[in-house]
Amino acid sequence: MPSILRGVDHKDPVALYRGEKIIQLVKKVHGKARFVDQAFAIDSYYSLYLPYPILKNLNEISRDLFRNYVFFKHLLESEDFSRIRYSTIGDSALSVLAASLIAAEYEKAMDQLQQAPGGSSQNGEPSEEEVKSIAESISRNVSEAVDTVKSIKRLMSFGSEPGTGTTFDLEEEGEEVIKLAETADIKAILELLSKIPNISGRLLRPYERYSKGEIRGFEIGGDLERIHPSEIAMPRILFRVKLAEDKLLLYDKVLPKMLGPIYVLVDKSGSMEGEKMLWAKATLLALLIRSRKESRNFYLRFFDGVPHQLTKIGKRMKSRDFIELLKYLARVKSGGGTDITKAIITACDDISSGVSREVSDIVLVTDGEDRVASSALSKRLKDTNCRLHTVMIMGDNRDLRKISYRYLRAIKLSHKEIIQIVSF
Numbered sequence: 001m002p003s004i005l006r007g008v009d010h011k012d013p014v015a016l017y018r019g020e021k022i023i024q025l026v027k028k029v030h031g032k033a034r035f036v037d038q039a040f041a042i043d044s045y046y047s048l049y050l051p052y053p054i055l056k057n058l059n060e061i062s063r064d065l066f067r068n069y070v071f072f073k074h075l076l077e078s079e080d081f082s083r084i085r086y087s088t089i090g091d092s093a094l095s096v097l098a099a100s101l102i103a104a105e106y107e108k109a110m111d112q113l114q115q116a117p118g119g120s121s122q123n124g125e126p127s128e129e130e131v132k133s134i135a136e137s138i139s140r141n142v143s144e145a146v147d148t149v150k151s152i153k154r155l156m157s158f159g160s161e162p163g164t165g166t167t168f169d170l171e172e173e174g175e176e177v178i179k180l181a182e183t184a185d186i187k188a189i190l191e192l193l194s195k196i197p198n199i200s201g202r203l204l205r206p207y208e209r210y211s212k213g214e215i216r217g218f219e220i221g222g223d224l225e226r227i228h229p230s231e232i233a234m235p236r237i238l239f240r241v242k243l244a245e246d247k248l249l250l251y252d253k254v255l256p257k258m259l260g261p262i263y264v265l266v267d268k269s270g271s272m273e274g275e276k277m278l279w280a281k282a283t284l285l286a287l288l289i290r291s292r293k294e295s296r297n298f299y300l301r302f303f304d305g306v307p308h309q310l311t312k313i314g315k316r317m318k319s320r321d322f323i324e325l326l327k328y329l330a331r332v333k334s335g336g337g338t339d340i341t342k343a344i345i346t347a348c349d350d351i352s353s354g355v356s357r358e359v360s361d362i363v364l365v366t367d368g369e370d371r372v373a374s375s376a377l378s379k380r381l382k383d384t385n386c387r388l389h390t391v392m393i394m395g396d397n398r399d400l401r402k403i404s405y406r407y408l409r410a411i412k413l414s415h416k417e418i419i420q421i422v423s424f
Helices: 013-030 038-049 063-077 079-088 092-115 128-157 174-181 184-194 236-244 275-293 319-331 340-352 374-383 398-403 415-422
Strands: 207-221 248-256 262-267 298-303 311-313 360-366 386-393 406-410
Touching (some): 013 038, 013 092, 013 174, 038 063, 038 092, 063 079, 092 128, 092 174, 128 184, 128 319, 174 184, 184 275, 184 319, 184 415, 262 275, 275 319, 275 360, 275 415, 311 319, 340 386, 374 386, 374 398, 386 398, 406 415
Parallel strands (some): 262 298, 262 360, 360 386
Antiparallel strands (some): 207 248, 298 311
């Protein structure tokens, strides 16, 4: 079947692959694809992917493609759809997911129109006015979901320097990404994180000086092992003077500092319901970004009266790991009591059972006024070479203040406080 867009060949293998991928995703998300065919799927993709998609003239369109023509004509004229295209142009993965969201909404709208009493689609094709209304409604509804998908992609790109992780394949996890994009909790968490301009750019990976490490820059000193060749070329007497005064031009050589895992303990007791839990989840995702930047393992436990399951993400995070983490965050709800002592001891046990001997950081996020065994915890933290960073949400705890390497109080629950917590 020919395309309604100029320059798009529906027989092209790449176009066929994209169309089949979109139909598969629609079937998985919506359960069926009665109204979305190969032609609709391919045109959905290219209307998002191409820099300037051009519709054919109406007299070039066959009667059976008229409904598609009307739909995409009004879609391309929509301001919301134009805003979506800012992110999808030239991005095949994002275009496939956005096209799948549009196709799924189209399938749902056409199904409702057919089943509606007195609907024109019962007697044949829907009217042009009905198709226009569907196109405008879809462009509004899909815009927010595409923003969430874009935020997931943006979040995963943080810390993706060479050696810090694998490429995130949006298409590979398309079904789960689309479902997450429609989850209210995930939307709210990612919206809060999106207010932080660039978490990764604010973090500097720690280094330690090493004479045989990588060159980071230049400095002045007297270490002959790191001397710049230009210094050897100068007159001998001048060289000796500069050596005596420690004023030789040297290479500044460093090696990335090895650190233990970042371990996040999040209180999920009943008092954490609502904004507190949302903010805590956004904070732990920001700490995950830091762990990727520093090539560290990431551990997570929620706790109330007891510690819950341990989630571990390695230095080379896979797309599946991240999707599972987001799904887990969406499931976690607040409830129960609070036992901070047991949570910290469990974290120390988890870290000591690993192979890491470097300094590890435990970040405790809680609003609890629970009494803690400060002496026992202080000794346990020292034995496992752990630093405790306590984040008190709208509260205070003197015992935790005594044993914490860093003690912070979050009052406004803003993105600025998240930056302060992550930048330790």
